[in-house]
Amino acid sequence: MPLNCFCCATEEDREPAETSRVHKNRDYPWEVYSLKELLHATNSFHHDNKIGEGGFGSVYWGRTSKGVEIAVKRLKTMSPKAEMEFAVEVEILGRVRHRNLLGLRGFYAGGDERLIVYDFMPNHSLITHLHGQLAADCLLDWSTRLSIAIGSAEGLSYLHHEANPHIIHRDIKASNVLLDSEFEAKVADFGFAKLIPDGVTHLTTRVKGTLGYLAPEYAMWGKVSESCDVYSFGILLLEIISGKKPIEKLPGGVKRDIVQWVTPYVQKGAFNQIADPRLKGKFDKVQVKSTVLIAMKCTDNSPDNRPTMIEVVDWLKGGIGRRKKEITKVEDTEDDEGSEVYDESQPEGVQQVPPHRTPDSR
Structure with missing residues (x-):
């Protein structure tokens, strides 16, 4: 146009x-x-x-x-x-x-x-519910959070793989996920988006976006590709699960990002401690574990090791037989609730997550 x-x-x-x-x-x-x-x-x-x-x-x-x-x-x-x-x-x-x-x-x-x-989106933005004026009301139960995660992933998958030419959003974050009357996710704000011609794997450009969500290769060198959006989505997914901000200030002015915070819990297998305390334990423990592991795959430092958004949607919806990459089991350690610890060394299936609701439908 x-x-x-x-x-x-x-x-x-x-x-x-x-x-x-x-x-x-x-x-x-x-x-x-x-x-x-x-x-x-x-x-x-x-x-x-x-x-x-x-x-x-x-x-x-x-x-x-x-x-x-x-x-x-x-x-x-x-x-x-x-x-x-x-x-x-x-x-x-x-x-x-x-x-x-x-x-x-x-x-x-x-x-x-x-x-x-x-x-107009009557339920405002995701950030309003996670960190804003509606955060204390905790209107997002676990199944709603999972639905929002899957909807956001499906929107991104469409941009990356179905839109012609393909589109990189470049500013995936909680404030750019809006919620309709049914809490269906609507990815918004395309002011920083890039169109990717066929055959082009990445672009080098000025860095746009929001600190805490930027992929390392993009923040350092301006190298942007679909995998940058995948990284940002991984941060968003951890944010949805935990209710924590992508970057938090610690005493003494030290800053810690959400991946640094979550990694020790993953290594110990303490997945339930990652879930937002406002959920008061009302969540599916298997689903929390599998979604955390998906987020960790998305936030791998190497863009080549990150999944595509098609695979992310597949994993979130439980499409075990159709995925191309595996989230794998490393040892038979038990977490504090008796669940196995998973990592990336041997093939093992992701626990199935039921599909989100899809009410008729920014």
């Missing part, structure tokens, strides 16, 4: 051209909103309507004249960087259709305003 056609247009000729182009192209069933409508929907971007904020700008809740609840991302300032992120996100969202990816409802581009309109 030639996005520069509206990014470079004059304010006077922009809106008619947008409307004509979008409504004639049936492959992109977007709505081109007027600024007036979005101002009315969000009460002129009133502070009380703000539901999120980041480096890109702010997100506001709104209700259209038709009564539809929407979320509107408003870029902070009009700069070449902001223009590029706007163009990339609209371009990417126009290419993808999957129940676990947040869908584009429409946009507005005029003057110094760049606005992107999405479906």
Whole structure:
């Protein structure tokens, strides 16, 4: 889609051209909103309507004249960087259709305003439940967490293996996983995404993303590939299981990442101690163990040793017979609950995890 056609247009000729182009192209069933409508929907971007904020700008809740609840991302300032992120996100969202990816409802581009309109997600973001204002309520029981993990993995698998060209997200994190009314996961925010042409295994680029989630080869050398998203997903999976942040500050100002924290428990076989204390022991011990092991495979320091997202989905859903790589058993040690310790030396199957619910469906 030639996005520069509206990014470079004059304010006077922009809106008619947008409307004509979008409504004639049936492959992109977007709505081109007027600024007036979005101002009315969000009460002129009133502070009380703000539901999120980041480096890109702010997100506001709104209700259209038709009564539809929407979320509107408003870029902070009009700069070449902001223009590029706007163009990339609209371009990417126009290419993808999957129940676990947040869908584009429409946009507005005029003057110094760049606005992107999405479906409103009533259960907010995953980070709100893990570390934010809803964390104390512990609305995410174990089965819901597992469902969110599988949904997020399926969205990523679609980007890596089904979208054409393939897409690397580059900013997988808890705040970019939104939750609909059924707590179905919707991977969001494609402003840093990269399109990968056929036959290309990796790109070298400026590092974008969030500390704590970045793969080592990407953080150090800017080498980005699908396996960078796999690493980020592994961090996210540990975060979902444990309720811990990717990086925590220890006394004395020392920082420890979540992989460093979890590794001793894995080595001792104390998998149950990794689970979020807010679950109060109400979780499937076999599933906790298997999901921790999957996360450890995803966060291997070597990108060549990480699984694909197809394999991750397969493991999470219990597709033992179809996977290509094994999570393996190293010794017959017992953990504190009498479970075997697993590692990567001899072939052994991952314990089966039941499929998540798939209610009809950003």
